[in-house]
Amino acid sequence: xxDLTKFMMYIARCLLIALGxxxxxxxxxxxxxxxxxxxxxxxxVTIGAAGVMFxxxxxxxxxxx
Numbered sequence: 001x002x003d004l005t006k007f008m009m010y011i012a013r014c015l016l017i018a019l020g021x022x023x024x025x026x027x028x029x030x031x032x033x034x035x036x037x038x039x040x041x042x043x044x045v046t047i048g049a050a051g052v053m054f055x056x057x058x059x060x061x062x063x064x065x
Contacts, residue, residue: 005064009057016057020050 024046031040 002065005061009061012057013054016050016054020053021047024048024050 024043027043027046028040029043031037031043
């Protein structure tokens with residue numbers, strides 16, 4: 001069961017980095033180039049939220065030990 005949990009957490013982490021970080025980076029760059037601070041800050045918040053969820057995957061994995 002421990003190997004299955006580790007594998008699922010690695011998949012979740014990869015998805016969070018790819019989807020959360022990628023979309024946040026795109027929003028940040030688009031907001032910066034359009035000189036729209038609201039869109040830029042939304043991108044930064046998205047990256048921050050993805051980082052928090054990424055860290056939570058380690059806590060969840062420890063609960064299953």
